[in-house]
Amino acid sequence: MSNTTTAPTPTRPAFSMPLIEASPDEIYDIELEHSLLEANARLAEKNRALLDQYGITAIDFMGAIGSGKTTLIARLVEKLKDRAGVAVFNGDATTSDDAQAVAAFGVPVVQIATVNGCHLDANLVGKALGKIDLKGLRLLFLENIGNLICPAEFPLGAKARVVVISVTEGPWMVRKHPHMFLGAQIVVINKIDLAAAMNVSVDALTQDVHTLKPDIQVFATSCRTGAGLDQVADALLAI
Numbered sequence: 001m002s003n004t005t006t007a008p009t010p011t012r013p014a015f016s017m018p019l020i021e022a023s024p025d026e027i028y029d030i031e032l033e034h035s036l037l038e039a040n041a042r043l044a045e046k047n048r049a050l051l052d053q054y055g056i057t058a059i060d061f062m063g064a065i066g067s068g069k070t071t072l073i074a075r076l077v078e079k080l081k082d083r084a085g086v087a088v089f090n091g092d093a094t095t096s097d098d099a100q101a102v103a104a105f106g107v108p109v110v111q112i113a114t115v116n117g118c119h120l121d122a123n124l125v126g127k128a129l130g131k132i133d134l135k136g137l138r139l140l141f142l143e144n145i146g147n148l149i150c151p152a153e154f155p156l157g158a159k160a161r162v163v164v165i166s167v168t169e170g171p172w173m174v175r176k177h178p179h180m181f182l183g184a185q186i187v188v189i190n191k192i193d194l195a196a197a198m199n200v201s202v203d204a205l206t207q208d209v210h211t212l213k214p215d216i217q218v219f220a221t222s223c224r225t226g227a228g229l230d231q232v233a234d235a236l237l238a239i
Helices: 024-029 036-053 069-080 097-103 124-130 178-182 192-198 202-212 229-237
Strands: 019-021 057-065 085-090 109-111 139-146 160-166 186-190 217-220
Touching: 019 124, 036 057, 036 124, 057 069, 069 085, 069 097, 069 139, 069 229, 085 097, 085 124, 097 109, 109 124, 178 202, 186 202, 186 229, 202 217, 217 229
Parallel strands: 019 109, 057 139, 057 160, 085 109, 085 139, 160 186, 186 217
Antiparallel strands: none
């Protein structure tokens, strides 16, 4: 008998969810008297203090477009929602498709529309924190914009960062974007069921990660078969 599981495909009910939308004027306002990065860092510390007050562990999920971040988060939500209170902030340029896919699992979701911005920032995350009831939450998943460069420079107040790459992105993703991995605590190598078809070695990708940061946790996953998802879920609970 096969142990393969099929990824859930929940129906998408008609509902509304909180929306945080960036505006150009507001982006400039948070620079205050110092640089944008310094202002963002202060707001990230404020976010972290609020999360710590409520005992919430926020995880910043970063990865390129198509790495499978949304599907991975949805599968993790499915596994963890009955074990711990979970909420998700979905960062996207405009659409709400990804946010609705996660909200279908019955957890609080806020869509953060960056209006073509290439990363989330602490200001937008702070506004989103005001849109949900923080009581009873243990985990907050922050799905960053699909980008392996800009998000690394903007902390959000998360306790840990997860970088998601997929074998469909080729064998050089880690070597091309080292800075992103150096700031992460967990790396997920996703879509491993396609590794043979793509002629990409999961072991080689893992070695590239450990060459950059020997103590980082690396998990190989397939959201289609379910491989590795339990291990990732347990690692997030342990943060």
